[in-house]
Amino acid sequence: MLPIGHYLFLGLALFIVGVIGVVTRRNVIVVLMSIELILNAVNINLVAFSRLYGDVAGQVFALFIIADAAAEAAVGLGIIIAFFRNRETVLADEMDLLKW
Amino acid sequence: MQGLTQATLEFVNQYWAPLVCGLAIVAVLPLIVGYVVLVERKLMADMQARLGPMRVGPHGLLQPIADAVKLLIKEDIIPDDADKLVFWLAPVLSVGAALLAMAGLAIGPAFQIAKDINIGILFVVGVSALGIFGIVLGGWASNSHYSLMGALRSSAQLVSYETAAGMALVCGLLFAGTLNMTSIVQAQHEQGMWFGLLAPVAFFVYLVASIAETNRAPFDLPEAESELVAGYMTEFSGFRWSLYFLAEYTNMIVVASVATTLFLGGWLRPFPRTHWLDFIDFLPPLLLVAIGVYCLMRTPKQPARVQQLFMLAVAGLCFTVAVVLAAPVLLRTPFVNPLLASAAKPFYEGIHGGFWFIFKVSAYLYFFMWLRFTIPRYRFDQLMRLGWHFLIPLSIINVLLIGIAMIAGSYLHLEGGWLLLATIPASIIALIVALFILAMEQKSERQQAGGAAPDPYA
Amino acid sequence: MPLRILMLDQVIFYFFAAIAVVSAILTVTRRNVVHSAIFLITALLATAGIFLQLRAEFLFIVQIILYVGGIMVLFVFVIMLVNLDVAVRQLQFARQKWVAMLISLALAAQVGLMLWSTGKMPGQGMPVLVAAPVDKLPPNSEAVARSLFESYLLPFEIASVLLLVAMIGAVVMAKKRA
Numbered sequence: 001m002l003p004i005g006h007y008l009f010l011g012l013a014l015f016i017v018g019v020i021g022v023v024t025r026r027n028v029i030v031v032l033m034s035i036e037l038i039l040n041a042v043n044i045n046l047v048a049f050s051r052l053y054g055d056v057a058g059q060v061f062a063l064f065i066i067a068d069a070a071a072e073a074a075v076g077l078g079i080i081i082a083f084f085r086n087r088e089t090v091l092a093d094e095m096d097l098l099k100w
Numbered sequence: 101m102q103g104l105t106q107a108t109l110e111f112v113n114q115y116w117a118p119l120v121c122g123l124a125i126v127a128v129l130p131l132i133v134g135y136v137v138l139v140e141r142k143l144m145a146d147m148q149a150r151l152g153p154m155r156v157g158p159h160g161l162l163q164p165i166a167d168a169v170k171l172l173i174k175e176d177i178i179p180d181d182a183d184k185l186v187f188w189l190a191p192v193l194s195v196g197a198a199l200l201a202m203a204g205l206a207i208g209p210a211f212q213i214a215k216d217i218n219i220g221i222l223f224v225v226g227v228s229a230l231g232i233f234g235i236v237l238g239g240w241a242s243n244s245h246y247s248l249m250g251a252l253r254s255s256a257q258l259v260s261y262e263t264a265a266g267m268a269l270v271c272g273l274l275f276a277g278t279l280n281m282t283s284i285v286q287a288q289h290e291q292g293m294w295f296g297l298l299a300p301v302a303f304f305v306y307l308v309a310s311i312a313e314t315n316r317a318p319f320d321l322p323e324a325e326s327e328l329v330a331g332y333m334t335e336f337s338g339f340r341w342s343l344y345f346l347a348e349y350t351n352m353i354v355v356a357s358v359a360t361t362l363f364l365g366g367w368l369r370p371f372p373r374t375h376w377l378d379f380i381d382f383l384p385p386l387l388l389v390a391i392g393v394y395c396l397m398r399t400p401k402q403p404a405r406v407q408q409l410f411m412l413a414v415a416g417l418c419f420t421v422a423v424v425l426a427a428p429v430l431l432r433t434p435f436v437n438p439l440l441a442s443a444a445k446p447f448y449e450g451i452h453g454g455f456w457f458i459f460k461v462s463a464y465l466y467f468f469m470w471l472r473f474t475i476p477r478y479r480f481d482q483l484m485r486l487g488w489h490f491l492i493p494l495s496i497i498n499v500l501l502i503g504i505a506m507i508a509g510s511y512l513h514l515e516g517g518w519l520l521l522a523t524i525p526a527s528i529i530a531l532i533v534a535l536f537i538l539a540m541e542q543k544s545e546r547q548q549a550g551g552a553a554p555d556p557y558a
Numbered sequence: 559m560p561l562r563i564l565m566l567d568q569v570i571f572y573f574f575a576a577i578a579v580v581s582a583i584l585t586v587t588r589r590n591v592v593h594s595a596i597f598l599i600t601a602l603l604a605t606a607g608i609f610l611q612l613r614a615e616f617l618f619i620v621q622i623i624l625y626v627g628g629i630m631v632l633f634v635f636v637i638m639l640v641n642l643d644v645a646v647r648q649l650q651f652a653r654q655k656w657v658a659m660l661i662s663l664a665l666a667a668q669v670g671l672m673l674w675s676t677g678k679m680p681g682q683g684m685p686v687l688v689a690a691p692v693d694k695l696p697p698n699s700e701a702v703a704r705s706l707f708e709s710y711l712l713p714f715e716i717a718s719v720l721l722l723v724a725m726i727g728a729v730v731m732a733k734k735r736a
Binding site for chain 3: 002005006007008009010012013014015016017018019020021023024025027029030032033034036037040043044047048050051056057059060062063064066067068069070071072073074075077078079080081082084090
């Protein structure tokens with residue numbers, strides 16, 4: 001009974017919040033979490049459209065996105081741990097080893 | 101505002117029965133858990149040649165209530181450096197997840213709070229896994245090293261063992277072909293065989309993994325008192341501590357119920373399709389009558405008047421339940437009017453189903469306790485090795501081979517119990533392969549290490 | 559304007575949507591990373607609730623098991639490994655406020671334009687999701703499985719290869735240097 005726009009708005013809100021987090025936060029872990037928010041916003045849109053057109057393909061793609069999020073989180077957190085071992089920091093603007 | 105009230109009314113009108121059942125479970129579960137703890141203490145005492153709690157009530161039967169009162173009126177301490185909000189939230193999260201998981205369990209053919217959810221068993225497993233956040237966040241919020249170590253261990257342990265448990269569940273679900281709890285049990289009825297017998301290795305893997313997931317001995321490293329004081333629970337006291345306790349035992353019940361549903365035939369009695377074994381239906385009432393008679397015999401030996409009365413009450417309770425259990429079975433015998441017999445059928449299914457389900461869950465819990473009193477605690481690196489080097493390969497190979505065995509079985513037209521001919525060799529091969537992998541790994545590790553001490557927290 | 563009667567569906571949607579948005583904002587703004595993680599968990603659970611409201615049961619439980627029970631446990635684990643006492647006291651936001659504002663304004667403007675144009679065209683309003691009764695829908699997990707393993711088998715296999723690569727990458731990255 002809800003217009004599709006409601007779901008799109010929700011997705012948009014989460015997406016924008018996620019983008020702001022990615023751009024502004026210094027802590028890499030929070031940046032990664034914001035990326036999860038963005039992926040989640042996409043999932044909401046996919047599932048809403050899947051429901052609108054009565055086709056489960058949207059849900060299947062949401063599954064793929066979740067798998068992708070898992071892969072991204074695993075690699076990202078691995079990098080964070082490796083970096084923390086070397087530099088004792090998780091702040092994005094202190095990762096400047098290439099800036100000589 | 102009017103719309104909101106209307107929606108609320110509609111909601112209540114549609115869902116009053118599950119709501120009432122849910123409230124009842126939330127209200128009664130602490131009591132049940134209290135008695136499970138009492139049984140555990142009594143069993144431990146018996147195995148260690150002690151008496152256990154004896155003071156409150158005859159044979160300590162009222163001990164749980166005394167314990168509950170004690171925990172409720174204890175001082176509630178929050179450490180100064182703790183993160184107050186998270187400290188408050190963590191135990192609630194733990195117990196909430198455990199209680200929510202109970203909603204998906206199917207205790208009898210018609211007795212399930214969230215009826216016939218499509219994702220049934222996944223719901224139970226997934227929601228109960230959320231309890232880990234209660235442990236991890238509680239350990240972190242206490243701001244103490246012991247708590248944090250306990251929390252870290254707990255999350256590592258759960259993540260490692262959830263994979264193995266999930267693969268074991270997949271193995272059972274291959275036979276069932278559905279995720280719905282009710283349909284899983286019906287599939288076992290049609291098969292005429294528990295899935296635990298068809299896939300014994302999967303059942304074994306789930307058994308071990310479920311002990312690790314509920315943080316029970318011998319895998320209770322997150323709360324190992326000789327190393328970490330009390331692990332993540334160190335800084336918790338009184339009511340909060342008892343919430344963690346409640347969550348742990350509720351999780352045990354949930355895990356046992358999942359295993360019962362998927363591997364031990366749920367509410368079905370043993371050999372549900374063999375009609376010359378119908379006399380098994382009389383065993384539960386007879387068992388209760390025996391307990392009642394034993395209580396009656398012990399009554400004169402009780403020291404005090406109150407205790408004698410209490411024993412009589414217990415005996416009376418046993419006899420009443422025995423009558424309730426026996427009545428539907430007697431009505432089903434051919435001497436009775438067939439109309440009455442068909443009317444008694446739902447009662448039979450409900451009451452006896454409930455009995456067998458609770459019986460199997462209790463047996464599973466008894467096994468947990470038995471292991472706790474018998475096996476010494478693992479070291480953390482041993483625990484991780486068991487999970488990653490043995491159980492996970494074993495469960496993955498097992499799923500693969502059981503799948504192949506099922507395809508082979510369908511080609512050879514193996515039905516019912518004959519399917520064992522295909523799945524048992526598959527399970528044995530999986531076990532042998534996994535053991536072989538473990539042996540090879542240990543050999544290569546020994547060659548690599550060359551006497552260097554292992555890092556227990558690696 | 560007549561009082562519109564809110565249906566149960568709508569109440570559930572607005573409830574979860576409000577939780578999701580508020581906790582998403584808190585995720586991004588909290589100083590303490592663990593608090594951020596807790597609010598992200600809340601946001602993910604609220605999203606799972608919206609999936610359920612959309613009758614995507616299988617995705618609901620995948621979201622809970624995989625996202626909340628898997629990925630977030632990993633996050634919390636790493637947060638606790640990486641000692642953050644120092645980081646909390648430092649400046650939390652990089653000096654990119656203007657970039658963020660610009661990006662979000664651009665996004666909002668795009669969507670506003672889209673909504674405005676759909677509203678302007680006569681008879682071209684937003685399509686409405688019909689609240690189908692639950693028992694009329696096909697069993698969700700079966701439908702998803704069929705679609706996944708019949709139409710999208712190759713993407714599925716590619717996704718599993720991706721996960722394998724990620725796993726190897728994570729192990730290599732997190733391994734101690736000898």
